[in-house]
Amino acid sequence: MAKRSTGSKVFDTLNSFLLLLVAAVMIFPFLYVFSVSFSSVSDFLENDIILWPKEWVTDAYEYILGSKAFIRSLFVTVYVTVVGTAVNLFFTSTMGYALTRNVTGQRTILFLVLFTLLFSAGMIPTYIVVKETFLINTLWALILPIAISPFNLIVMRQFFLSIPEELKEAALIDGANEIQIFSKIILPLSKPALAAFGLFYAVGHWNNYFAGVLYLNDPAKWPIQVILRQIVIVNEPNAALGGHEMSLEALPPPETIQMAAILLATLPILLVYPFLQKHFAKGVMLGSVKG
Amino acid sequence: MKFKSLLLLFLIAILSIALIACSEKESAGENPSSKDNEGETNTDIDPFDHSEKYSITGMTFRFGDPPPTKSPGLDLINEKFNIEYNPQIIPQGDYVEKSSAIVAGGDMPDLVGFQANDFRFYQWAEQGAFLPLDDFLHHFETLGGIPDHIYDAFKVDGKIYGIPRYSQPYPLTPMVRKDWLDNLGLEMPTNYEELKAVAIAFTNEDPDQNGEDDTYGIAIGENINPNFNMGAYWDASAWYHQNDEGQYIPGIISEGRKELIQFFADLYETGAMTKDFAVLNWADTNAEFYSGKAGIFVGGVAGMSEDYMKGLLEIDPDAEFVSIPPFEAPDGSQGFTMGSGNSGILALNANMADDLGKIYRSLELVDYGKKFFPKDQRNPDNPDFDWMWGLEGTGYNMEDGNPVRVPNFSSDGLAPSTYFLDNREHIPSDSQPRYADDYSLPAMKDLVNSLQDMFESGQLYINPANGVISETEQDKGADLLQFIMNEQAKMIAGQRPVSDWDNLVEEYLQRGGADIINEVNEGINNKDYTDHQWD
Numbered sequence: 001m002a003k004r005s006t007g008s009k010v011f012d013t014l015n016s017f018l019l020l021l022v023a024a025v026m027i028f029p030f031l032y033v034f035s036v037s038f039s040s041v042s043d044f045l046e047n048d049i050i051l052w053p054k055e056w057v058t059d060a061y062e063y064i065l066g067s068k069a070f071i072r073s074l075f076v077t078v079y080v081t082v083v084g085t086a087v088n089l090f091f092t093s094t095m096g097y098a099l100t101r102n103v104t105g106q107r108t109i110l111f112l113v114l115f116t117l118l119f120s121a122g123m124i125p126t127y128i129v130v131k132e133t134f135l136i137n138t139l140w141a142l143i144l145p146i147a148i149s150p151f152n153l154i155v156m157r158q159f160f161l162s163i164p165e166e167l168k169e170a171a172l173i174d175g176a177n178e179i180q181i182f183s184k185i186i187l188p189l190s191k192p193a194l195a196a197f198g199l200f201y202a203v204g205h206w207n208n209y210f211a212g213v214l215y216l217n218d219p220a221k222w223p224i225q226v227i228l229r230q231i232v233i234v235n236e237p238n239a240a241l242g243g244h245e246m247s248l249e250a251l252p253p254p255e256t257i258q259m260a261a262i263l264l265a266t267l268p269i270l271l272v273y274p275f276l277q278k279h280f281a282k283g284v285m286l287g288s289v290k291g
Numbered sequence: 292m293k294f295k296s297l298l299l300l301f302l303i304a305i306l307s308i309a310l311i312a313c314s315e316k317e318s319a320g321e322n323p324s325s326k327d328n329e330g331e332t333n334t335d336i337d338p339f340d341h342s343e344k345y346s347i348t349g350m351t352f353r354f355g356d357p358p359p360t361k362s363p364g365l366d367l368i369n370e371k372f373n374i375e376y377n378p379q380i381i382p383q384g385d386y387v388e389k390s391s392a393i394v395a396g397g398d399m400p401d402l403v404g405f406q407a408n409d410f411r412f413y414q415w416a417e418q419g420a421f422l423p424l425d426d427f428l429h430h431f432e433t434l435g436g437i438p439d440h441i442y443d444a445f446k447v448d449g450k451i452y453g454i455p456r457y458s459q460p461y462p463l464t465p466m467v468r469k470d471w472l473d474n475l476g477l478e479m480p481t482n483y484e485e486l487k488a489v490a491i492a493f494t495n496e497d498p499d500q501n502g503e504d505d506t507y508g509i510a511i512g513e514n515i516n517p518n519f520n521m522g523a524y525w526d527a528s529a530w531y532h533q534n535d536e537g538q539y540i541p542g543i544i545s546e547g548r549k550e551l552i553q554f555f556a557d558l559y560e561t562g563a564m565t566k567d568f569a570v571l572n573w574a575d576t577n578a579e580f581y582s583g584k585a586g587i588f589v590g591g592v593a594g595m596s597e598d599y600m601k602g603l604l605e606i607d608p609d610a611e612f613v614s615i616p617p618f619e620a621p622d623g624s625q626g627f628t629m630g631s632g633n634s635g636i637l638a639l640n641a642n643m644a645d646d647l648g649k650i651y652r653s654l655e656l657v658d659y660g661k662k663f664f665p666k667d668q669r670n671p672d673n674p675d676f677d678w679m680w681g682l683e684g685t686g687y688n689m690e691d692g693n694p695v696r697v698p699n700f701s702s703d704g705l706a707p708s709t710y711f712l713d714n715r716e717h718i719p720s721d722s723q724p725r726y727a728d729d730y731s732l733p734a735m736k737d738l739v740n741s742l743q744d745m746f747e748s749g750q751l752y753i754n755p756a757n758g759v760i761s762e763t764e765q766d767k768g769a770d771l772l773q774f775i776m777n778e779q780a781k782m783i784a785g786q787r788p789v790s791d792w793d794n795l796v797e798e799y800l801q802r803g804g805a806d807i808i809n810e811v812n813e814g815i816n817n818k819d820y821t822d823h824q825w826d
Contacts, residue, residue: 041602042602042605042606069356069702123388123392124391124392124395124396127392127393127395127396128395128396128397131396131398210385213381213382213385213389214385214388214389214392217360217379218359218360219356219357219358219359219360220359220360229382229384230355230356230382255574
């Protein structure tokens with residue numbers, strides 16, 4: 001190895017230092033949330049917690065895990081995420097693939113897809129569509145209206161286009177039909193793309209909260225994000241702007257519980273990242289380079 | 292081409308959905324006039340006849356968690372009123388959007404709740420979406436007993452369209468740690484100079500006598516809240532001051548407010564108020580006071596949190612609280628501002644107009660939810676109260692003569708009370724409740740008694756802007772208020788000099804404030820409010 005100049009060493013050290021600093025800035029909020037969630041309310045109120053709990057207390061977790069609503073909503077979210085992502089991948093890949101073939105009206109369909117990417121309907125028209133299709137108050141309302149993301153569809157199509165035509169021709173000669181080509185040749189080759197889009201979609205479903213508020217009337221069907229918001233934000237009346245209607249009631253639960261809820265709601269989806277990281281990074285570049 | 296016909300089909304579908312949505316709205320709009328006439332011809336129906344079963348839907352907002360959609364409490368209501376009741380209770384933060392979507396989707400429920408001053412109420416009432424209630428209210432005990440001057444705020448073209456949700460006439464006003472005052476041998480402040488001296492003494496002279504420099508004066512949070520007005524003269528949300536043309540102006544740009552901002556700026560400089568007030572939310576602001584750090588905060592006769600108070604008493608068992616009486620203003624006035632009289636509105640869907648029986652049943656339901664139970668009737672011996680709270684042993688238990696809700700009271704929907712869209716008791720003006728009765732902690736009782744005595748012995752200013760709706764205010768009001776709050780917070784923190792006040796007011800006026808003032812004054816003139824009114 002060539003000897004490195006002092007300047008290069010200094011540069012590296014400085015770089016590492018700066019990056020560590022940036023990392024610390026990112027990690028600090030998580031650590032704070034973590035510490036507060038394991039602290040007692042009085043320690044928190046006295047501002048004794050900075051990086052580490054003064055005394056380990058699991059009250060907040062006992063409270064939350066003892067709450068039926070929280071556990072139920074966690075299951076709802078897992079269900080919506082799993083089923084929703086499966087639906088997303090199925091429709092995105094099949095439509096994306098179909099649009100790479102010579103289908104009549106292919107260009108028009110593509111144009112329509114692009115159109116929704118540029119101009120999306122507002123909240124109320126979408127609400128009316130969901131209502132007129134009898135999806136209100138069903139979990140399908142969280143899945144079907146966003147079954148295909150136009151952006152992902154186009155990138156997926158681009159990815160399929162990058163698979164050499166010769167592979168398909170060879171399969172065709174061997175007697176495979178379009179469905180066989182798609183399921184036996186194309187899909188196995190597209191695993192990284194599927195993993196990446198799966199992650200995009202799954203995170204989207206996991207974090208989706210407004211659809212839950214808008215389409216679900218029964219609190220028993222609420223996903224975790226809606227419950228989380230109830231715990232953390234909704235109980236706080238915007239006092240000053242409400243003038244005399246400022247209220248001292250309906251105060252939110254203690255911060256320790258809020259923090260525990262945040263952690264419990266974030267952790268599952270966070271744990272998915274390390275496993276898909278490799279594909280994820282690859283996925284971001286999808287369609288950018290053809291070759 | 293196949294595709295073209297598909298596209299055509301698609302467009303037709305979209306168009307027809309749009310048409311359906313529009314036509315439904317229109318039909319709602321046409322109804323009210325025909326309904327009026329029928330209301331007059333059919334008044335011979337007995338309002339309390341329950342022989343026919345009705346289906347009644349409703350929606351409203353709520354702070355806190357909505358209850359389940361199937362529950363014992365709901366069953367009790369259905370049985371008692373012989374109805375199929377379907378209330379949608381929506382978290383307050385999402386209410387405006389969700390209710391707009393529901394109404395635009397063509398499904399306006401039979402009963403529609405609004406937050407106070409929601410412009411949509413007036414807009415929709417004007418468009419004929421709601422039922423005029425004038426002919427019906429007198430049949431009902433609580434609804435009929437609400438004074439006309441309160442209904443005035445819900446009139447559109449001379450007809451009552453809304454039912455007010457009760458709110459305290461007594462505002463939240465400043466309170467102080469009495470034990471700290473006593474420890475330092477200080478008197479109750481009677482003007483801002485003295486209040487400043489107290490706040491500074493609380494900061495520097497160790498009022499809790501623990502030998503540590505860990506206390507300060509005033510607990511305050513984002514949006515300069517609480518606003519610590521010591522009378523209507525300084526109240527940012529009251530329309531008390533008048534400009535050169537005799538128009539009322541909002542408190543936020545008044546001379547009184549300027550004085551108050553200067554007061555805060557002085558405190559900020561000496562460290563006698565919350566340092567990071569600009570980023571502190573309401574819960575954290577409460578925590579500043581209830582953790583024993585700050586000595587001055589606000590309290591009210593209703594809605595105080597005993598849990599918070601209990602926390603403070605654990606830290607400091609000797610803590611005592613007392614309200615600060617209003618200061619005499621430079622113009623000689625003395626007194627806080629009265630509450631607006633409502634904290635929400637309930638309206639009935641106009642498409643009920645042809646069905647007098649349903650109108651009566653709906654109003655009976657609304658009326659029942661607002662029923663007031665004086666202290667001596669809050670027990671199982673009163674069957675109405677027992678029913679309202681979900682029956683003794685199920686919804687609540689009696690402890691020391693007071694009803695106490697079971698922990699899953701609302702989360703499991705055990706009691707009917709949870710499901711009334713407006714379930715806030717309407718306290719009749721002739722009853723004299725002692726608010727302290729609602730609390731169990733002695734320190735809290737003392738505080739609430741001191742507040743109530745103070746309010747009852749003094750006068751309260753009637754804000755002329757109550758119930759006055761300005762379109763510009765609805766449009767730009769919130770942004771404008773946020774803007775001026777931010778600028779005033781800068782003045783407190785010393786980032787903008789208070790001497791720049793006149794420029795700030797000018798900016799406020801130019802950004803829409805002038806229009807708001809004109810529109811609100813028009814409304815004030817319409818209700819013949821000229822000189823300051825006190826009660």
